[in-house]
Amino acid sequence: MVGLTHGLSIGIERTGSEFFLTLKAVGTLTHKDYKIITPMIDSALSKVDHPIVKVLIDGSQLEGWGIRAAWDDLKLGLKHGKNFKKVAVYGNKEWQATLAKVAGWFVAGKVAYFENATTAIEWLKE
Numbered sequence: 812m813v814g815l816t817h818g819l820s821i822g823i824e825r826t827g828s829e830f831f832l833t834l835k836a837v838g839t840l841t842h843k844d845y846k847i848i849t850p851m852i853d854s855a856l857s858k859v860d861h862p863i864v865k866v867l868i869d870g871s872q873l874e875g876w877g878i879r880a881a882w883d884d885l886k887l888g889l890k891h892g893k894n895f896k897k898v899a900v901y902g903n904k905e906w907q908a909t910l911a912k913v914a915g916w917f918v919a920g921k922v923a924y925f926e927n928a929t930t931a932i933e934w935l936k937e
Contacts, residue, residue, distance in 0.1 A: 816837070817837060817838035817839065818836075818838065819834070819835070819836050819837070819840065821834055821852075822834075828859045828860070829862075829865070831865050831866075831867075832866045833866075833867045833868075834848070834866070834869065835872075836868075836869070836870060838873070839876065839877060840875070840877065840880045840884070841877050841879075841880050842880050842883055845884065849883065849887055852891065853890075856891060856894060863896050864896060865897045865899075866898040866899065867899050867901065867931060867932060868899070868901065870900055870904075870907050871901060871902055871903050871928075873907070888914065888917040892919055893919045895918045895919060895922075896921075897935050898914065898918055898921070898923075899923055899925055899931035899932070899934055899935050900922070901926070901927070901928045901931040902924065902925075908924040911923065912924075
């Protein structure tokens with residue numbers, strides 16, 4: 812059996828105007844991935860005038876982005892970053908910690924990097 816080398820899962824939970832968004836990436840993200848997740852996020856957030864979003868990104872199996880996917884990620888952050896209250900990036904690579912710091916430039920709320928998923932979730936719940 813061949814192991815999974817690429818994949819993306821997304822979860823969106825809503826309570827009133829608050830959203831809890833979870834993303835798990837495996838392998839290298841592509842433009843095609845963003846063509847799938849961007850409309851889902853856009854649609855969910857468009858249902859509320861002033862959405863408040865907390866995000867958990869599981870990058871523990873993320874290897875990186877294709878060039879076009881990195882551009883897609885930036886555009887998504889610029890479009891919805893004002894709605895992000897907290898973004899927790901859970902990973903295991905030094906470049907992910909650096910990326911979390913850079914992401915903080917494009918997000919109105921707080922962005923933090925964690926090497927432990929439980930700690931990341933607890934931080935989001937504070």
